[in-house]
Amino acid sequence: VGGEISHSTDPFFQPQIALALQHCHLLNIAHRDLKPENLLFKDNSLDAPVKLCDFGFAKIDQGDLMTPQFTPYYVAPQVLEAQRRHQKEKSGIIPTSPTPYTYNKSCDLWSLGVIIYVMLCGYPPFYSKHHSRTIPKDMRRKIMTGSFEFPEEEWSQISEMAKDVVRKLLKVKPEERLTIEGVLDHPWLNSTEALDNVLPSAQLMMDKAVVAGIQQAHAEQLANMRIQDLKVSLKPLHSVNNPILRKRKLLGTKPKDGVYIHDHENGAEDSNVALEKLRDVIAQCILSQAGENEDEKLNEVMQEAWKYNRECKLLRDTLQSFSWNGRGFTDKVDRLKLAEIVKQVIEEQTMSHESQ
Template sequence: MSQNNAMDRTIKDTSILEEYNINWTQKLGAGISGPVRVCVKKTTQERFALKILVDRPKARNEVRLHMLCAAHPNIVQIIDVYANSVQFPHESSPRARLLIVMEMMEGGELFHRISQHRHFTEKQASQVTKQIALAIKHCHSLNIAHRDLKPENLLFKDNSLDAPVKLCDFGFAKIDQGDLMTPQFTPYYVAPQVLEAQRRHQKEKFGIIPTSPTPYTYNKNCDLWSLGVIIYVMLCGYPPFYSKHHSRTIPKDMRKKIMTGSFEFPEEEWSQISEMAKDIVRKLLKVKPEERLTIEGVLDHPWLNSTEALDNILPSAQMMMDKAVVAGIQQAHAEQLANMRIQDLKVNLKPLNIVNNPILRKRKLLGTRPKDNVYIQDPENETEDSNVALEKLRDVIAQCILPQEGENEDEKLNEVVLEAWQYNKDCKLLRDTLQSFSWNGRGFSDKVDRLKLAEIVKQVIEEQTNSPEDSQLFRAVAQRWPSHRFPPTAHRILG
């Protein structure tokens, strides 16, 4: 039996509501695929995390690889998986989705945990590193590359001092057969080989034929590079590779540093950190994969097995107490992941007259009616506020992509963004996005790239609804531009 067939047998087609109660209002966080909610087992009252994905091959691959890796104490456990039809607010019909019940991780993300411990020591950093390395080794032993190793995907089981840290989110994971070509990454943690793969892909996209007769590939070693960056940040509180200029793509200066492996150990933060710690960082941040420390080499390294006290208090905890510092590090994550979602969820909208055709709409509805007849509908009492919140976001997009007609356009944009923010304050992606565009709480301090803002706000909508944005956005824009003759820039957003 193939792994795919084996996984399909573990997915339940009964309603999740037979075994769990879902708290639709309590959100634990937002991954690349949408918010993670809380559910409670009816028989035991035990709380679990619930991740909901649109049921498609990519989502099934994520579940399959996560399930393959989950039998390890340092990887978040999957408890149940359901294939149900779920209808969220603003959807005209239910959609087939996978509902993934996972163990609850009460201890929070790695950076948050460090910031809570003012006396975070080098020994503790070493112990955390060992647990992360064990999780990576387990994945690699199954020939699986995680490809998105970063602090946000490292969670503590609970708030106890000896709580284990666990790896989660296999949305970018892939079987490594020596042919990993799709450049999935988060900027601060990306390996040189992944950037080179991206560079070659971009050339091919524009019709430039590569000189090499075989495609450029990278392998599981990219996870080890990311581990080196995480260790560096844990020790001092800032990344080894950075740029003075934030953007939605990696700036040239930052790219050059990564490609050449150029980083330093500034005396102010690193003077009290052991040479063993610096050594493991150096050996992990080697540009050439063959020179990089293997996962076995990491686990055998003296820093992870030292009998020395290593009780020096690290500067990272103090640095991470400054929310601006943490936001600066995580900002690049949100921006690049949003960029990935733009490509992944790009929708080609039909003309307005076709969308409004009741016969075609009815046929479309019948064609997408779920086969299992298991329907789950988000509680109606959320609908009114959610509708308003989404309309405010669509107003931002409309203001961004339609022709500017006066001297007060910046003020108008500030007004619609402020209204959208007031209705969507719990959205981390929107908060990170506005910060990256110099939002000060009342307006933008700098000139805004309106198209980029519109693209990311569209992804915010898709994250909130857990589905691609549809004709509602088209209609929202049409109300502001009745002629329906949209400028070329609008089509980039509307599809």
Template structure:
């Protein structure tokens, strides 16, 4: 468990000599989490990874500015707080600082992230501070700095270059390895998406790692999940409904990422400019998607069948992470190298899909803009099935609302 500092020295105020830290808006009060205490290696049945027994994460009470120079550069926006660049004053090492208002939910995020931060392809936590700011207690998480950017930013940079299924399988295997580590510890991430997959550095051999555990939760057969936390484009059908769900929701998200990786657009989306629409929800619940040409013409049947197994609407029929990691497409031999030209400059710049994070919890919602995901095309929708076309479009000024623009993009 995280140490709360009771009986210790009073938390320090942030030094006035340093630039003011721009803290996030105070989050709504959440009920205390019911997660159990930190597990040891003996508490799991994992056979794939030697699970380290991490020491308790001690909270430092001196001002974070004693040890780190805080930059105003925002590296990203997480579910529960923003991430800033910082530099270790002693070593000069660049790190990332995530700022959270102290709450049971924030401590749950930190504890679960700390528990898995030694795992493969997972962003590591270096240290944790507790400081006061304007009379409010805040948690300041120092993490390794991922300077290579997001997964899809790297794909975008490929431009017209051919992208192979082998390269795609390597990326999916790295993501799968991180998910396998979580699932072996009975932790569901619940927000697997390209924005939460970052590279260590810009070089081609940069390591891809999973981050942002703001939605993460422990789950077992006796402790299923029910709170509908999700990002629309990657949400599993069962998360949208009243039924309880488990870590298999991550497998659906894995299927969506694989789909986007191989063609450049998502299998489910809203045509109304909304983050998620009734029609989009219906298509997700019914598993209505396809593999349209020309983007999918050269993609192997093996890859398509793997996506089918991941996008099963019934979680009991959905592929598990163990099955995924053992699939031939994920373990493709060196000699197999199917070349798929996914992106062309003229199509690639045609449409920007604004991906918004919808956090739905206790009848409260929050919309957080995230990095735009460039896609290769806008799919034409079946008019008999897509009632959301009748929903009013967003106000003028939102990309993609002009009929002329839509007609141009489809040709």
């Protein structure tokens, strides 16, 4: 915010924020990430309308809001409680409840209370003196108990009506919290008295060191807390059914330097021409090039493979079952099935070579 900000009994900025939120709530949409960064002026004019943005966490409130998504300074107690239970259930500390803990769109009203508090004095009502990459325990405790103050130094010039709105929005119990209609009907936003008090928040914002510190702490917390904890587990390679790995396992991977890397189950020898011809069959089965005559090309590579592997009984039986006449297939070929069997032929041949 640039320049001096007049006292927010001014009937402009606060009502616009509330009206934007009211529009969402009338549509039964919970924004779930309400904060100053998501409130934008349409342009630089003095009477520019305020736009509410970033609906990445927004969701229709059907009484089933459970996901602990939030930005630390503005998070409501109910969302923190959802996070606590989610983590305990995930770690097995407590059993998964048949009736999950839920919260509702009143979490936005708590965030609105925090925003108003920040606008009036320049700092958030809930913070910690201890830097942490997660919400510190003392900050979490203050949020869960709704413990905040109006320090005389910064709040002496703030009206009681403004403080009353903040108090009624920062109620721990959602049912005691102001609704968005209650905010819009509050005398603070409907007063005909225009006060000329200058808020201290603008002066605080002019201190670049203070702003830089706040931005750094906020950015770190934002990066860590907007993303849910995900427990990553990798499958053993032999049990992975990934198309790319499956092709590499069938073919062997040939990097640019020309050196083959084969799966340990194959153990194919690069110098063995017979095995290379079999790999060509597999390649044609699963990696045929667009525009080429696929059937003719398959017949061609199969002839080459058969020429070098005539002694293999498994290959001979396979070709008979696929109606091979020595020059080509007379019936339609199930290419994936053929590739799998040729892979078995490669394994069999490899084992035979190793035993010799």
